[in-house]
Amino acid sequence: MDIKVTKAAKTGTRPKDEDLGFGTAFTDHMLVMDYSVDKGWHDLRIEPYADFSMSPAAMVLHYGQAIFEGLKAYKTPDNKIQLFRARDNFKRMNRSAKGLCIPELDIDLVMDGLKQLVKLEEKWIPETLGTSLYIRPTIIATDPFLGVRSSFTFKFYIILCSVGAYYAEGFNPVKIWVSKDHVRAVRGGVGEFKTAGNYAASLNAGELAKKQGYAQVMWLDALEMKYIEEVGAMNIFFIINGELVTPDLSGSILPGITRYSVITLAQKWGMTVSERKISIDEILSASEDGSLTEVFGSGTAAVISPVGEIRYGDRAINIGDGTPGKISMKFYDALTAIQYGKEKDTENWVEVIE
């Protein structure tokens, strides 16, 4: 693939690994592509990272026709760069595109562009275990038009940033708060797509949880306010009687790639895995009778996030002894070993960038 590359006149320097946070240390270049009805997706190119200029009437700014993805590139001990399940992210992006009336991408083409961009930005990939290069593909609707319909023009872009270790302060369990008044998504809506509005819709409950000292919101289903769906922007897993249980994809849950990876590993390890409805009442009673032994969230940012407490109204469920559970640790270790190239990838999840 011949991609036009315009190099930045001035390049930045990557902060020290210990100073890296999340989502601020952007690299020097980005991948960009435009869509119009007559040309389709066209003009894939690498440009210096810079502000976009767009009409204040651009449809994305008013009606939220926007989708995105989140994935990472990792440095291996032998200095290779590798992507983890990147194609699956673009497949999911195309599902989100369909859901939001956005034209789909040619996955081979954007994979080529992404690899070229990551290679060009190699110096931005930190090397300490736990750090990575975060990749944010995005599509926005750009028609300058206030009428309500799907846009005729779109912009696709990928920006990158160096990110620090998520568990710089240790792999500590978090406290989560079950929202009784707010829901994230409803079946038939856009909850299963990675679209900007889902995040906007989650902010209010997130703030309420934080005010009360909880890190994340646990979302219940919107129809009965009874079944557990997700935690913050992570999928959720429970170990009940030694079995791995996670909510089935009901239509309002984001199909996490980390979620699929956890399920695949668990099956390989001979665990019983059950994707089904789980009510908050079941979790309360499993906690009382001692059959609930571990709870953890899964997502690209944290990989695995152990949960130590679930607050539901005036009841608090404590899980474990304040340290991460053994099975949560095992998933974290196994997934990160594959991502960072420390363990052989038997699942074909990893793609090395040559």
Ligand SMILES: *Cc1c(COP(=O)(O)O)cnc(C)c1O
């Ligand atoms: C992105 C996301 C996840 C996690 O998906 P991964 O592919 O594992 O990173 C879970 N829930 C929501 C709402 C998300 O947006």
